Amino acid sequence: LVDHFNTHLCVCDEGTLQRSARRLGEVISMHRRPGSVVILTGDFNVFGGFENSQALRYLRGEYGNNPNPLEDTFRVFSPSGNGETFPGGKIDYIMADIGTPVYAAWIDRETV
Secondary structure, eight states: OEEEEEEEOOSOOHHHHHHHHHHHHHHHHHHOOTTOEEEEEEEOOOTTTGGGSHHHHHHTTSSSOOSSOEEEHHHHHOTTSOOOSBTTBOOEEEEEETTOOOOOOOOOOSOO
16 A cells, blocks of 8 residues: 655745645645555755755654654665766655665666
């Protein structure tokens, strides 16, 4: 049982992105089915901090009180790999419930 959520966050300031991440957490909590695995995909536009932005830290459960912490599937598969999806950093993500098995992950740079 999988509940898939998708988003495209604004190109905006860190505070607005962090509030959007909190809203995503609320939406996931309201709509996920009991026993489901959550997958969250999207363009997060986290230019201010990329993987260490407040928004991503919230979604990972490292900042704030996210009731559904997620992890970046690329980082599960390749903790130190080049995760760049935009010149300078990573803004695009496939996230899943912590502990979800990840058997492969890569970033297609041929079609960018």
